Amino acid sequence: MSRRKPYLVGHQEFARLYCVDPKQVAQWLSPSRGSVLDPSTAVVVSGVRYWPLGFAAGWGATTARFRQVDYDAKAQIIAEQGEGWEPHRADELPPIVGQHEIIQIFGLPAQGTLATTIASGRFPAHDWLLSGSMLWMLDTVLDAADMLRASARSLPWEVDERIVAALRDGTYDGPGSRVLTRGRHTSKSL
Structure with missing residues (x-):
């Protein structure tokens, strides 16, 4: 059966969109930095956050400090994932x-x-x-x-x-449903 899948990004792909180290994405999520990147914009799968590509590619234009998306990186991410569609919100994603x-x-x-x-x-x-x-x-x-x-x-x-x-x-709360935060923000994790 052929299904068109939504384009997604993880930390590494999100970082590629903005030409930064993947650790920067974690810093954007950090409560101590004011959570520049709202964790609720992602879905959590097997304890890791993933974002709809449409959201991730548009995110840089919505921040207080404008960040230019790398359109070549976006095109490469789309090519790597094959035929699909570009969602903008986590609630648009299939399970x-x-x-x-x-x-x-x-x-x-x-x-x-x-x-x-x-x-x-x-x-x-x-x-x-x-x-x-x-x-x-x-x-x-x-x-x-x-x-x-x-x-x-x-x-x-x-x-x-x-x-x-x-x-x-969307009510699954078993193993993998939460991000396992490490370090000083452990008690503040979602």
Whole structure:
């Protein structure tokens, strides 16, 4: 099944849009710097923030200190992601999952089980590879459930419909639903 996916950016791609080090994006999110970049503009998948490309590319023009987006970097990000569309708000995005959420969807015993399945080529290809992390649209993963069950030796690969419903309606609060903040801002994390 062919789906047009939304263009997304992680920390590394956001930094590329503004020709800065990825650590700068973390500083823009920092409460001690007044959170120049509002964390609520991102979605959290497997404990990491991702932004709609339309928002990220327009963000620099909305800050007190104007930041020029690099249009060549934006075009390269679009080319890397293939056919898609450009959302501007997180609430426009379909449900997106990473390995933490997939483990919960299928009730897998360990991350190694999923990693082995991915490495063997039995898991569907990722929809995105952003900032070094593989991400999938929820429907990409669910469409593969029958194939995963058929090729499994011992795992049932049964879908937990409660987890799927929570992911679809934005109420999922399991592993990966929150950013794990490190350092002095740990107690202030979202």
